Amino acid sequence: MTVRCAECGGSGDSAGHCRVLFERLLALEFSHVEPWGPLHGLTVAVHALQHPDQFAATDPTGWWTSLHVYVAHGFESAARMWAGAPGGSGVAPFTDTPPMAPKPAAFTVTISDVAGPQQDFPASGHVERVDRWARATHAELIGVSA
Numbered sequence: 001m002t003v004r005c006a007e008c009g010g011s012g013d014s015a016g017h018c019r020v021l022f023e024r025l026l027a028l029e030f031s032h033v034e035p036w037g038p039l040h041g042l043t044v045a046v047h048a049l050q051h052p053d054q055f056a057a058t059d060p061t062g063w064w065t066s067l068h069v070y071v072a073h074g075f076e077s078a079a080r081m082w083a084g085a086p087g088g089s090g091v092a093p094f095t096d097t098p099p100m101a102p103k104p105a106a107f108t109v110t111i112s113d114v115a116g117p118q119q120d121f122p123a124s125g126h127v128e129r130v131d132r133w134a135r136a137t138h139a140e141l142i143g144v145s146a
């Protein structure tokens with residue numbers, strides 16, 4: 001049976017599917033192995049922005065800035081920011097982050113899409129799937145369709 005996530009709109013086999021996938025992804029990222037490890041700052045930001053109720057205690061500004069810097073200035077700039085500001089909410093060298101639109105009821109690309117057909121985040125194509133997830137989410141959160 002397929003259940004839609006109440007927060008991001010992604011489909012899975014249980015209501016907690018996104019959380020299970022996110023924990024699976026974190027385990028890969030904490031191995032610090034490419035392609036997963038270097039994308040940690042970005043995937044946490046996108047996942048949190050798509051699931052604000054799960055991260056309600058944290059100000060989303062840092063995540064939105066992380067995502068915007070990645071999309072507008074590229075991975076290298078974002079990686080430098082993450083290295084200097086753990087958690088992405090420290091002093092950022094960029095001030096052009098636009099305001100964030102209200103979250104849509106469902107996002108076009110969700111963590112389930114990033115996980116792939118076997119839902120196990122295969123290395124092949126991972127960077128491209130995360131990039132698509134990030135860019136679609138960014139476009140939807142500034143109110144411009146992807």
Ligand SMILES: [Zn+2]
Pocket residue numbers: 005006007008009010018050051110
């Ligand atoms: Zn979800």
